[in-house]
Amino acid sequence: MVLDFRGYALSVGAAAALLAGCGGSQRAVVGGRPDLPALAKPLVGYNSVYSFQASPDGQNPGARVIPFDGDLYGSTTVGGGGAACGGKGCGTVFKVTKEGSETVLHRFAGRPDGAQPEAELAVVNNLLYGTTYYGGERCKAANLRGCGIVFSLAPSGGMSAVYAFQGGYDGANPEGPLTLVKRTLYGTTVNGGGIRCRDSKKGCGVVYSINPSGEERVVYRFKGEPNDGSAPTGNLVNLNGTLYGTTMYGGRFDDGTIFAISPAGKERVVYSAGQAYDMSTPSGLVAMDGVLYGSSEFGGRREGGTVYAVTISGNEHVVHSFSQNETLDGYRPVGRLIAVNGSLYGATQYGGNKHSGYGVVYSMSTFGYVKVLYRFKALPDGEYPASGVSDDGPTLFGTTRLGGSGCYHYGCQGGYGTVYRLPR
Numbered sequence: 001m002v003l004d005f006r007g008y009a010l011s012v013g014a015a016a017a018l019l020a021g022c023g024g025s026q027r028a029v030v031g032g033r034p035d036l037p038a039l040a041k042p043l044v045g046y047n048s049v050y051s052f053q054a055s056p057d058g059q060n061p062g063a064r065v066i067p068f069d070g071d072l073y074g075s076t077t078v079g080g081g082g083a084a085c086g087g088k089g090c091g092t093v094f095k096v097t098k099e100g101s102e103t104v105l106h107r108f109a110g111r112p113d114g115a116q117p118e119a120e121l122a123v124v125n126n127l128l129y130g131t132t133y134y135g136g137e138r139c140k141a142a143n144l145r146g147c148g149i150v151f152s153l154a155p156s157g158g159m160s161a162v163y164a165f166q167g168g169y170d171g172a173n174p175e176g177p178l179t180l181v182k183r184t185l186y187g188t189t190v191n192g193g194g195i196r197c198r199d200s201k202k203g204c205g206v207v208y209s210i211n212p213s214g215e216e217r218v219v220y221r222f223k224g225e226p227n228d229g230s231a232p233t234g235n236l237v238n239l240n241g242t243l244y245g246t247t248m249y250g251g252r253f254d255d256g257t258i259f260a261i262s263p264a265g266k267e268r269v270v271y272s273a274g275q276a277y278d279m280s281t282p283s284g285l286v287a288m289d290g291v292l293y294g295s296s297e298f299g300g301r302r303e304g305g306t307v308y309a310v311t312i313s314g315n316e317h318v319v320h321s322f323s324q325n326e327t328l329d330g331y332r333p334v335g336r337l338i339a340v341n342g343s344l345y346g347a348t349q350y351g352g353n354k355h356s357g358y359g360v361v362y363s364m365s366t367f368g369y370v371k372v373l374y375r376f377k378a379l380p381d382g383e384y385p386a387s388g389v390s391d392d393g394p395t396l397f398g399t400t401r402l403g404g405s406g407c408y409h410y411g412c413q414g415g416y417g418t419v420y421r422l423p424r
Contacts, residue, residue, distance in 0.1 A: 045423040046374045048382060049397075050096045051404030052416040056081035058092035058104060059416045061399035063120040063177070064335065065096070067392040069155060072096050072419060073105075073128055074399060075117035079416070080107030090115035090135065093128070093153055096419050106159040112137045114149040114161065119177040120387070121153075122185070124212070128153040129162070129185060131174035136164030139172070147172035147192065150185075150210055162214045169194035170218060171206040178210075179236040179243065181263060185210050186219070186243060188232035193221035197230045204230035204250070207243070207261055219265045225250045228269060229257035234283035235336050237292065239312065244270070244292055246282045255280040255299070258292065258310055271316050277301040279308045279318060284336035284346070284388060293319070293366075295333035295346055304331030304351075307344065307364055319344075320368040327351035329370050330360035335388025342366070345373075345396060345424065347385040352376060358383040361398065361422055374422055380405040382418040389422075396422045 049072075052058050058076030065074035073095050080089035090108035108114050114132030121130045132148050139147040147165035165171050171189030178185040186209050197204035204222035224230040229247030237244045243261050251257040253274025261267040273279050273296065280299030285292050293309050300306040300321030310316040322331040330348030337346045344364045351357045352375035359382075361373045373396075376382050383403030389396045397419065404418035 047421050048380075048404065049098065049100045049419040049421050050102050051380070051406035051418050052076065052079065053406040054416045055079050055089045056104070056107070057102070057406075057416075058094050059088065060401050061417045061419070062118050062387060062401060063399070064387045064390045065397050065399055065419055066121050066123065066390060067397065068123050068128075070098075071155075072098065072397055073121050073155070074419070075119075075121065075130060076417070077116050077118060080104065082107065082109055084110035085115055091117050091132065093117065093121070093130065093159070095155065098421065105155075105157045106153055108132060108135065110135050111146055112161070112164075113159075114151055115145060118175045119187075122178040122180060124180055124185070126155070127212075128155065129178050131176075131178065131187065133173050133175055136161070139165065139167045148174050148189070150174070150178070150187075150214075150216075152212070162212070163210055163216045165189060165192065167192050167202070169221070170216075171208050172202060175233045176245070177235050179238060181238050181241075181243070183211070184263070185212075186236055186263070188234075188236065188245060190231050190233060190248075193218070195221055195223055197222070197224040204228070205232045205247070207232065207236075207245070207265075207267075209263070219263070220261055220267045222247065222250065225254045226252050228267075229259055232259075234294075235285060237285045237287050239287050239290070239292070242312075244285060244287075244312070246285060246294065248281045248283070256282050256296075258282055258285075258294075260312065270312065270314050271310050273299065277318070277321070278316075279306040282308065284334075286337045286339045286344070288339040288342070288344075288366075293337055293339065293344055295335070295337055297332050297334055297349070302326070305333045305348070307333060307337070307346070307368075309366070319366065320364060320370060322348065322351070324350075327354065327357055329372055330357070330362060334386045338389060338391050340391050340424065345389050345391070347388055347398060349384050349386050358403065359385045359400070361385060361389060361396065363424065373424065376400065376403065378403050379407060379415055382420055383415060385420075391424070394423055396424045398422070 059079030255274030382400030
C-alpha cells in the first residue's frame with residue numbers, strides 16, 4: 001500500500017478541527033497532525049542483562065544485538081585488550097545469553113585485522129557477517145588505520161576477514177549493516193568512491209556488493225550535493241527488489257537524502273531532506289505497508305529530531321517532531337526503527353527527564369502517538385541507547401553505549417555500556 005501524505009494531512013487536519021468544534025481544545029498542528037505529547041508514566045519490566053567490564057572484555061557497544069539461536073550477538077566499538085587502538089583494544093564480537101552470561105567471540109587487532117565495528121551483525125547460512133570501520137591491510141586513503149573490512153564469524157568463534165576495503169575508487173569505512181539479497185550481501189561505506197566530496201579527497205561513499213567468497217563490486221559511487229547524496233550510513237531496506245537507504249549529507253540542501261538503487265547500480269534520489277521544519281540527517285529505515293519510516297537525529301519543528309515517513313515516489317511526512325526543550329519523550333532519535341504489529345519502536349540518545357536525561361526507548365503509532373517505554377538513569381543503569389532496538393517475540397533487546405554496573409575502579413566514569421531487555 002502506498003500512501004499519499006497530502007491527502008492524509010488534510011484528513012487529519014479536518015478531524016482536529018471537528019474535535020475542536022466539539023468542545024475539545026485544539027492543539028497546534030505540525031505537518032498536518034495534532035502535536036501529541038508522550039505518556040507521562042513509563043511501562044515497567046526493564047532489566048539490564050549484562051554490563052560490559054572493559055578490556056579484556058568489550059566496551060561501548062555501538063550497534064543492536066541480534067537474536068540468533070536462542071542467544072544475543074553483537075559487537076563493541078572498543079575494548080578487547082591489546083596494545084592497538086590506543087591501548088583500549090579495537091573492539092569485540094560477543095555472545096550473551098538472555099540470562100546474562102557473556103562470551104567474547106573475537107577481539108579485533110587493527111591491522112591486518114579489523115578495528116571498531118560499528119554496524120549490527122547479519123546472519124547468513126548460520127554464519128555471522130559484519131564490518132569494521134577501520135582496519136585491514138590494503139588502503140589507499142590517507143588513513144593509516146585502514147579502510148575497514150567485511151568479516152565472517154562462526155557463532156562459536158573463529159573469524160575470517162572476507163574483504164579489506166582499499167579506498168580510492170573502492171569504498172572506505174563501512175558504518176551500516178549488511179543486507180542479504182539473493183545470496184549476495186549489500187552495504188555502504190561512508191567514504192571512498194574517488195569523487196571529491198565536501199572538501200574531502202576521501203570520496204562521497206559507495207554502495208557495494210560482496211559474496212561469501214569475498215568478491216566485492218562497487219555498485220554505485222555517490223556524487224554529493226546538490227543532485228546526489230553523500231556519506232551513506234544506516235541500513236539498506238529491500239523493498240520489491242529495490243534497495244533503499246539514507247545519506248547524512250548531500251541533496252538539494254546538503255542535509256541528507258533517501259535514495260533508491262537497483263542491484264545493477266541504477267540510483268535515484270527519492271527525497272532530499274532539509275526543508276523548513278523537515279528532518280535532517282535521516283537514517284534507520286524500516287518498511288511497513290509499502291512506506292519507508294525512519295528517524296533523523298536533527299531537524300523537525302522543535303529541533304529535537306524526527307520520525308518521518310516517505311513513499312517510494314517521494315512524498316514525505318514528519319510523523320513526530322521531538323523537542324530538545326520538552327525532554328520527557330526524549331530527543332535526538334538514533335539507530336534504526338523496527339515495525340511490530342503496526343507500531344514503530346526506537347530509541348533516543350538523550351532526554352527522559354525535565355532537565356536532560358540519558359535517553360529513552362519509545363513506541364509510536366504511524367499517526368505520531370508516543371509511548372515512553374523506559375527512561376534510562378545512567379549508573380548503574382544504561383546510558384545513551386544509540387543503536388535502536390531488536391525484537392524477539394514479546395521482548396525488545398538493545399544496547400547502551402555507556403552506563404551499567406561494570407564501572408568499578410578508580411578513574412572509571414560513566415560505565416562501559418550494557419545489553420538490556422524490555423517487554424513491549
